[in-house]
Amino acid sequence: MKMKEVCAQTGLTERAVRFYVQEKLVVPLAQRRGGRTWLDFSPNHVDRLKAISTLRKAGFTLEEIRAMIEDFQKNASGAAFSLRQRLQAAIDAYDKLRFTDTAQANGMEDYAALLEREVEGRPIPESDRVHTGMDSSKLEAFCMVWAVYFMFRFYVFLLEHFSDYSVLLYAASWNPLVFLLLFAVIPLPIALVLGSKAGKWICRHLEYIP
Known part of the structure; x- marks a missing residue:
């Protein structure tokens, strides 16, 4: 299927x-x-x-589901007990917070001050405390930077090996920015497109399959 x-x-x-x-x-x-x-x-x-x-x-976590897959008879009761504890904690939190009205506050900071006593001692979510690694946007930006770098190196290599040195020296003496201008007009857009496609390809494969 x-x-x-x-x-x-x-x-x-x-x-x-x-x-x-x-x-x-x-x-x-x-x-x-x-x-x-x-x-x-x-x-x-x-x-x-x-x-x-x-x-x-x-409300079961991935780890609780994984444990039930491995051995349902052994782990299901513990997973269900943990879920009931979390639900009861959520109910207790609701009972404490339901009478706190946002109309009592002038802004987010004031509202947080009203809630501070009720949430004292509770940890912030695990997802806020654990860094899960490089996200897709950063990975794609990293690929684009490297694509631009390698394209620039290749561009310099071509200039050095397939151009007339006298013409290059004359152009450099006149305006060194000519080289950068040529790079920005032709190789740079190609590098950005290639880097973007490579970044998206890697991001897709990080999810196991394309």
Whole structure:
């Protein structure tokens, strides 16, 4: 079963399915053809993806779901207990905060001051405290910078080996910016396009499949 069929049957986006595959919560058959990795899902994989989607909506973490996949009888009760604790904490927080009205504050800082006593001792979310690595935009920018650098080096190499030195020296004596101008007009746009495409290609492959 191909990706589009899986998305239609599970209601998940392609990105979500790829993420669960990357996390190894579901392991479909993978085949490499034409420089791309194609995934083939079975009906059992579809059932598991539906189950993962339901458990995530219920509030289970990826690690709790992974533990249930590994040994349901051993780990399911602990995962359910942890979820109930989190839900109870959310209910307690709601009971404390429901009487705090935004109309009592003149701005975000004032509203935060009203909530400060109620949230004292609670940690900020884990996602705010853990750096997950270079994001896609930074990675693409990195690829573009390197593409421009290598294109410039190649441009200089061509000038040095395939140009008339006397003409180059004359042009440099007249205006050294001529070289940079020529680079900006021809090689630089090419480098930016190549770098952008390379960055997007790498970003897609970081999600396990193109």
